[in-house]
Amino acid sequence: xxxxxxxxxxxxxxxxxxxxxxxxxxxxxxxxxxxxxxxxxxxxxxxxxxxxxxxxxxxxxxxxxxxxxxxxxxxxxxxxxxxxxxxxxxxxxxxxxxxxxxxxxxxxxxxxxxxxxxxxxxxxxxxxxxxxxxxxxxxxxxxxxxxxxxxxxxxxxxxxxxxxxxxxxxxxxxxxxxxxxxxxxxxxxxxxxxxxxxxxxxxxxxxxxxxxxxxxxxxxx
Amino acid sequence: xxxxxxxxxxxxxxxxxxxxxxxxxxxxxxxxxxxxxxxxxxxxxxxxxxxxxxxxxxxxxxxxxxxxxxxxxxxxxxxxxxxxxxxxxxxxxxxxxxxxxxxxxxxxxxxxxxxxxxxxxxxxxxxxxxxxxxxxxxxxxxxxxxxxxxxxxxxxxxxxxxxxxxxxxxxxxxxxxxxxxxxxxxxxxxxxxxxxxxxxxxxxxxxxxxxxxxxxxxxx
Numbered sequence: 001x002x003x004x005x006x007x008x009x010x011x012x013x014x015x016x017x018x019x020x021x022x023x024x025x026x027x028x029x030x031x032x033x034x035x036x037x038x039x040x041x042x043x044x045x046x047x048x049x050x051x052x053x054x055x056x057x058x059x060x061x062x063x064x065x066x067x068x069x070x071x072x073x074x075x076x077x078x079x080x081x082x083x084x085x086x087x088x089x090x091x092x093x094x095x096x097x098x099x100x101x102x103x104x105x106x107x108x109x110x111x112x113x114x115x116x117x118x119x120x121x122x123x124x125x126x127x128x129x130x131x132x133x134x135x136x137x138x139x140x141x142x143x144x145x146x147x148x149x150x151x152x153x154x155x156x157x158x159x160x161x162x163x164x165x166x167x168x169x170x171x172x173x174x175x176x177x178x179x180x181x182x183x184x185x186x187x188x189x190x191x192x193x194x195x196x197x198x199x200x201x202x203x204x205x206x207x208x209x210x211x212x213x214x215x216x217x218x219x220x221x
Numbered sequence: 222x223x224x225x226x227x228x229x230x231x232x233x234x235x236x237x238x239x240x241x242x243x244x245x246x247x248x249x250x251x252x253x254x255x256x257x258x259x260x261x262x263x264x265x266x267x268x269x270x271x272x273x274x275x276x277x278x279x280x281x282x283x284x285x286x287x288x289x290x291x292x293x294x295x296x297x298x299x300x301x302x303x304x305x306x307x308x309x310x311x312x313x314x315x316x317x318x319x320x321x322x323x324x325x326x327x328x329x330x331x332x333x334x335x336x337x338x339x340x341x342x343x344x345x346x347x348x349x350x351x352x353x354x355x356x357x358x359x360x361x362x363x364x365x366x367x368x369x370x371x372x373x374x375x376x377x378x379x380x381x382x383x384x385x386x387x388x389x390x391x392x393x394x395x396x397x398x399x400x401x402x403x404x405x406x407x408x409x410x411x412x413x414x415x416x417x418x419x420x421x422x423x424x425x426x427x428x429x430x431x432x433x434x435x436x437x438x439x440x441x
Binding site: 049050059062064065066068069070072073076077088089091092095096099100133 | 270279282284285286289290292293296297308309311312315316319320352356
């Protein structure tokens with residue numbers, strides 16, 4: 001077919017892992033290039049001159065950057081297992097909540113590692129309000145995408161990371177009592193092999209926590 | 222025919238983005254002005270998550286976030302298309318739309334701040350303008366090529382609101398000799414008939430934002 005797909009990524013980046021999950025969900029064969037963010041490859045700098053960040057998807061030598069832009073591109077290029085719903089209103093909703101996760105939840109989570117005392121309590125309050133928005137979105141659904149895993153589920157994988165790292169740090173931001181639907185969703189997606197393949201491996205989770213606390217958003221989108 | 226309502230506030234550049242696209246596609250709509258100091262039940266009902274304008278209400282369903290609204294409009298009313306058809310070209314357009322969303326706020330930080338905070342915002346704004354001129358626009362007439370598209374709409378704030386920020390704060394950001402291509406784009410964009418007919422009156426806008434800045438700085 002002459003299709004060549006490469007992904008420049010980084011193991012600790014949730015944005016990079018999103019694209020990996022998307023590639024696996026559509027069963028697209030790809031070559032993975034692990035970037036050392038302190039020593040970026042010349043290819044990365046050439047493919048993403050504006051931000052110099054991962055992930056970058058390179059399709060037949062043409063680079064696409066920004067994780068959600070990549071995911072929309074993938075949906076338009078490989079039509080199997082669509083991520084976005086067909087209905088324009090449902091699509092707008094998926095994009096809205098994905099933006100909510102990226103613009104609101106992720107920065108608040110990043111802040112958490114850097115706060116203490118009263119500020120930390122307030123940050124946790126804020127996170128709980130944001131998680132409630134997502135809990136409400138799951139009402140009556142198996143996945144954020146409805147019956148099948150979709151666009152918003154891919155972005156929401158951060159909730160799985162939050163759950164896994166919470167068990168290590170003891171920082172229980174996600175509780176089963178407050179967010180039962182999110183918990184059911186986490187259990188449901190963790191039964192999927194492709195999801196597990198894209199999680200941070202157990203032996204690297206401690207490293208990831210330290211990395212996340214030091215430089216939350218420095219190198220990936 | 223399904224009805225379209227737009228909740229917005231003069232002179233918000235985000236509200237104007239939606240106005241421009243509705244008019245470019247010839248879509249009739251009802252404008253509902255929101256008082257942001259006294260948010261009405263309609264806004265709270267239709268945008269409970271962010272409580273912000275603009276909100277598009279179409280057949281009773283609400284869509285929020287200006288660029289998400291524009292993608293929705295583009296999908297429901299594809300006439301006078303504002304996105305490329307090729308998926309790769311669309312990906313490039315969406316990259317720049319995200320860039321505009323993420324980096325344009327620097328200009329508003331120049332507007333809202335003073336001192337060291339403002340100096341940082343000025344540096345961020347200049348960096349944003351450099352990247353936009355060099356990488357996003359290049360030698361094209363519009364970001365969309367020969368005609369405007371959603372990327373031009375996303376950067377629309379640079380057309381008049383940027384000048385307002387410069388005049389209100391006495392900070393020059395877009396020096397035409399340093400950014401000749403962007404300056405040319407501003408001139409061309411403001412001449413597009415729909416845009417020209419749908420820009421806030423400059424004097425009124427200036428007065429409004431001048432008062433707003435004074436209030437913001439005095440409350441710090």
